[in-house]
Amino acid sequence: MIKTMFGLDALGSGQAFLLAFLIGCGFGFALERAGFGSSRRLAGIFYFRDMAVLKVMFSAMIVAMIGMCCFLSMGWVAADQIYMMPTIYGAQIAGGLLFGIGFVMSAWCPGTAAVGLASGKLDALIFLAGAGLGAIIFNAVYPVVKGLETLGDAGIRVAWQDLGMSQGSFAFLFTCIAVACFWGAELIERKVARTGAYLGTPFLRAFSLALLVLAGGLWLLPSPSISAPGAAAPFEQALLGDVAAGEDHVEPEELADAIMQGGRGLVVVDIRTPGEFAAFHIRGAMNADITELPAVLAPYAGADRIVLYSNGMTHPAQARDSLARMGYRNVYFLTDGLQGFFERCLKPASLRGEPLGPAEVERINAWRAFFAAPGTPVPPPPATSPAAALPPAPSAPRTEAMLLETSRLAGDLARGAVKIIDTRPQPEYNTAHIPGSVCLSPESVRGVVAGVSSMLMPVDVLARRAGLMGIRPEDIVAIVPGERMHDATLIGIALDRLGHARWGILEGGIEKWAAENRPLTAALPVLPETRYPADGTADTFTVDYRRVLEIVNAKSALILDVRPREYWSGEKSDEARAGHIPGAVNRPIDEDIAVAGETPRFKPVEELAKAYAWIIPSKDAPVVVHCRTGHQASQTVFVLRRLLGYTNVRWYDGGWSEWSARPELPVEKGT
């Protein structure tokens, strides 16, 4: 596999500069050989006198296209090793029309003008001065034209995908067009200028034939995967390989056992209608419309397995393939759909035709006890009777889906599909960080609000900060934890306030990343500013002291105080008053962390789930989490909401600092 300078993030290195210079030399040599050191010759194409531009450009394009198609299809170089310009229709149409006008006026383009200058052409020098000035003007008016620069941004798109063709057939078609243009150009030259020296010559016949044969050979090769922003496709052949090997589906028995064993790392998605879902669904499944899958599944990209099911298999299989093209390697569909699940797991042993051993009967009974209420008949397939209602199942535990695996991030990164926030101290960031990441102190999302210090900033401030970091609402944000996990979770809660749900914490942090020899750099990232919308309605989880007081008085929620135990008990205090909110239960944040190496990690999810099951009565029980200033509490909020799937968690940002400093609020001491 070829690793390119771009793929190694080394385009800014001295080595790359030298290589670019040498390649430039070849480029200049070829242009000059083609006769493009002459503006008169270049302009010829627009007056049908000399069609050299067309001949040279198409020859070069077809030769390079055949080579690249071949290298990509054979897997000798991966698409993520090649810088592909995004398709931005507005900018490219407007830019192309303008460029054409400028091209015919000056009869130069940037590359040929460099060659023209080398050939002593004064008009090339004038053109280059003009082009530099044009860039300066563009910079000056950039605030006005930047809307056009991104107008119609469609991401990385290749024509053959857009036209629904295979790479081979499009490449062949394109080559046919080029060859037709060659002959047409010679014919035009013969008519207009009485030249057309190559028309009908053995050379042009042989050259045309060679290109067509080579391009035709591309038909034998599979189409490669071309990444699109936000998600990248695996190789189409790998996809077909999965299908052939049956590695794209899960048997009902296997799924049932996996769910009953706790469903760790497993996400089950029901893609039927909400009505059907409400009537019956596999215990632990979530419901999503097929069109929403990319958005719904984004947080679960790191899950071991995502299983899609519907009544039958067609839609889940198609969705699975589509998701696989978007880069999901962990999506499966349920064999025979829900009907198969009924038939093979839930059908009572007594109703089955085939003879069963005692172990099999016991297994069926266990499934029935878990997935259908004991003693009830198996609900008929919901397509025929949507009214067969069972009590709604609890939602699946979300396991480690919100912790991003380093391998996943590396993949996203290579495709530019992710924004990375590094929460380590600036000196550590400056020394070495993940390419493209920004350094953000958790303190920069906090400040004084209404006289209370260290409050999370309001949504408009956070939106501005997100925009300055180049974050767009559709981006996945990966947060790199430093020595304190709660620095990362505070940034996360700031994103939650923005309504930006697509974020996760890089598991193992820089330490694991570096240990796996993944790329690190000291270079500054290039992050064009964005305008992040400030949506004030997303934050439904923050509560203020008045609300907490109501809760305390009504005893309507569990108050979880995550400060160190001696501060909770009141033995130690560096605040206005010592003690805790009346009724508050203590669970210090350190108890959720298993320290290994420099970067903290969460304890295994099962262990956390067990510990919190002792403290909080149910997954939907109301809980208010607080600490001293809201910072540490963000970590517990992350554990409860994101890792364990608690659905009714509130965050009291003001925390003990504010509570103790308001003398009218009640305080309790001791254990």
Added chain:
Amino acid sequence: MNPYLAGTLLGLVLLVSFLVLGAGLGASGGIARAGAYLQCCLLPGATSASEYFGSWGDQPLRHYLVFMFAGVFTGGLFSAVLANRVAFKLERGAKAPWKLRALLALGGGVIVGFASRLAAGCTSGQALTGGALLLSGSLVFMLCIFAGGYGMAWFVRRQWHD
């Protein structure tokens, strides 16, 4: 040289660029960065504060496309000297006034410099490179270049009158 063979050579250079640099050829980026450098020298504060050039940092010339542009000049010079084609002149039609040709070269240059920033590339970086990768936008860009060029050609034909 036979244009088809020159094109083949150019295509092979482009292929090498893809496989070594991981990026295709480009020329307008080098010119724009030279423009940014010039502005940096004259108005350092305003340049680093500006939104577009500012994102290129304090040393806009530290970029592979600048070195590639220098290479294009060098390779072109080598070939031109080899073929004895170096001649100091302002290329124009015999009956065309030199002022007209100079003015059109300058005006066209300004438009090309602007347009290639807007489209993030020129005939090399966008049309040729992106075309070889079969990128939708690059192919559309290429068609638009020809549409714009043929649409304007009649109006500027006098510069080539003999």
